[in-house]
Amino acid sequence: MLGQRRTPLNDAILSLVIAGMACVTAPAFAQNLPPPKFETPTPPAEDAPKLTAQAKGSLLVTTGNSRSRNGVLGFLGARQAGKDRSMLEAQVAYGTSSVVVPQTDPANPLQIVGLDRRDETTTRQWQARVRQDRFFSERDAGYLLAQVASDEIAGKALGGGAQLGYSRHLLKGERHALVAELGYDFSYERYVETPGKTADPVQIHSARFFLGEQLTLSEATSLTAGLEALVNLNEEDALDASDPSKREVAPLKDTRLLGKLGLNTKLWRNLSFGFGVTVKYDQNPAPRPLPSAAKGATFAPSFQPFADKIDTLTEATLVLTFL
Numbered sequence: 001m002l003g004q005r006r007t008p009l010n011d012a013i014l015s016l017v018i019a020g021m022a023c024v025t026a027p028a029f030a031q032n033l034p035p036p037k038f039e040t041p042t043p044p045a046e047d048a049p050k051l052t053a054q055a056k057g058s059l060l061v062t063t064g065n066s067r068s069r070n071g072v073l074g075f076l077g078a079r080q081a082g083k084d085r086s087m088l089e090a091q092v093a094y095g096t097s098s099v100v101v102p103q104t105d106p107a108n109p110l111q112i113v114g115l116d117r118r119d120e121t122t123t124r125q126w127q128a129r130v131r132q133d134r135f136f137s138e139r140d141a142g143y144l145l146a147q148v149a150s151d152e153i154a155g156k157a158l159g160g161g162a163q164l165g166y167s168r169h170l171l172k173g174e175r176h177a178l179v180a181e182l183g184y185d186f187s188y189e190r191y192v193e194t195p196g197k198t199a200d201p202v203q204i205h206s207a208r209f210f211l212g213e214q215l216t217l218s219e220a221t222s223l224t225a226g227l228e229a230l231v232n233l234n235e236e237d238a239l240d241a242s243d244p245s246k247r248e249v250a251p252l253k254d255t256r257l258l259g260k261l262g263l264n265t266k267l268w269r270n271l272s273f274g275f276g277v278t279v280k281y282d283q284n285p286a287p288r289p290l291p292s293a294a295k296g297a298t299f300a301p302s303f304q305p306f307a308d309k310i311d312t313l314t315e316a317t318l319v320l321t322f323l
Contacts (some may be wrong), residue, residue, distance in 0.1 A: 037126040049081035053323035056274070058315070060095075070095030070123060072317075085133040095123035120291075139169040143181070152192055154307045155286030161187040163208060174216070181210035185230050192289040194299065202238040203253065206230040220266040228258040241284045244304040248282050257281040264319070272319040280311040 056074045074091040096119050103114035129147035136142070148160040165183015172178075187204040211228035236249035262276035285307040290297065299305070 049079060051077075051079045051323050052321065053077040054319050054321045056317045056319045058317050067098035067117070068095065068122070072315075074317075075323075083135040085135070086204075087131045088129075090126075090128040092126040093123050094121075096120065097122045099294050113300065122153065124153060125149070139172065141167040143167050143183070149156065152289065153235075154311075155192050155289050156189055157192045158190045159188060161185060161204075165208060176212045176216070179210075179212045179214075181208070181212075183208045187230075191284065191286050194287065194290055200237060202236055203234075204232050204236060206232050206256075207232045222264050224262045224264070225262075226258075226260050230256040238284070238286075239287055239306075241306040241309075244306075254284040255281075262318065270321045272321065274315075274317045274319055276313075278311075278313045278315075280313075282307075282309055285309055 020065045054076045056072075056076075058072045060068070060070045062154050070093070072091065072093040074089075075088070076089045078085065078087045081085075098117045101116050101118050102112040103116055105113045107200075127147065127149035129145060131143060131145040133141045133143045143163070143165055145163040146160075147162075148158070150156065150158050163183055163185045165181055166229055167179060167181045170180050175301045185204075185206040185208040187206065188201060189204070190201045207230070209229045209231075210226065213224065215223045217223055231252060232249070232254040233251055236254060237247065238249050239248040240249050240253075257280070259279045260276060261276060264272055264274045266272050269280050288305040288307050290299070
């Protein structure tokens with residue numbers, strides 16, 4: 001690395017960049033994007049206002065037997081002035097795959113006489129959020145957050161909400177920081193409409209619990225980990241994934257968990273490499289929308305599939321810090 005002392009750890013990270021980028025395969029893009037990365041609030045400082053901005057992006061294109069096009073763009077901006085910290089984050093992802101479909105003999109539908117290809121959208125999602133932290137001391141802060149998102153492949157045409165709560169630095173040192181947060185979460189979800197079936201928007205009132213860890217391994221490399229839990233407190237007017245005949249979800253029956261582990265290392269000046277793994281769990285997922293290939297078809301009255309409860313994502317990205 002130019003202008004930076006080389007270490008065995010940084011050399012190892014550099015050797016993994018190409019291999020890490022290969023981990024971002026087409027199936028991974030079909031899963032939910034990771035929610036905004038866990039940010040450890042920085043205690044107040046008496047310095048002049050500090051402004052940071054980062055952009056990241058990744059692109060995967062395959063041709064030949066496997067044909068897909070997937071891209072992700074993201075932005076993160078933050079401003080800290082005295083006891084106040086503001087953050088804006090946005091991310092969008094889109095991807096398509098060309099899948100092989102059989103052509104059958106009209107006289108014998110079980111006999112395949114040819115092969116064709118059809119383009120299908122496998123990723124179509126975006127999200128944005130703003131967060132405001134107000135520090136009462138070096139370890140204590142209050143936070144307010146608003147967010148909006150869409151993930152049509154997972155059955156959610158539009159989602160949004162707000163959070164309010166208290167943040168506390170449990171442990172804080174030169175290389176180690178442990179943060180806990182307790183608060184309230186309001187979520188609004190509008191599902192993708194399916195012909196012949198109607199669904200009213202769902203409102204969820206939840207208790208929020210969060211535990212985050214940031215470990216500084218060297219001057220250039222840091223490791224972050226976080227776990228967030230949202231536990232619904234109200235009865236939801238929504239289909240129960242465990243029993244689709246019921247149109248109500250009892251309190252404590254729609255728990256959502258989000259776990260994220262990430263590694264970030266500075267490669268050169270304002271360029272960094274990030275590698276992360278995200279696991280997302282939804283106890284009561286949204287009804288699955290009709291496949292794009294099922295034009296004109298509908299689900300049978302007695303059949304209602306739901307999105308998967310668990311999504312995982314492995315990502316490798318290059319991050320450019322320009323402020």
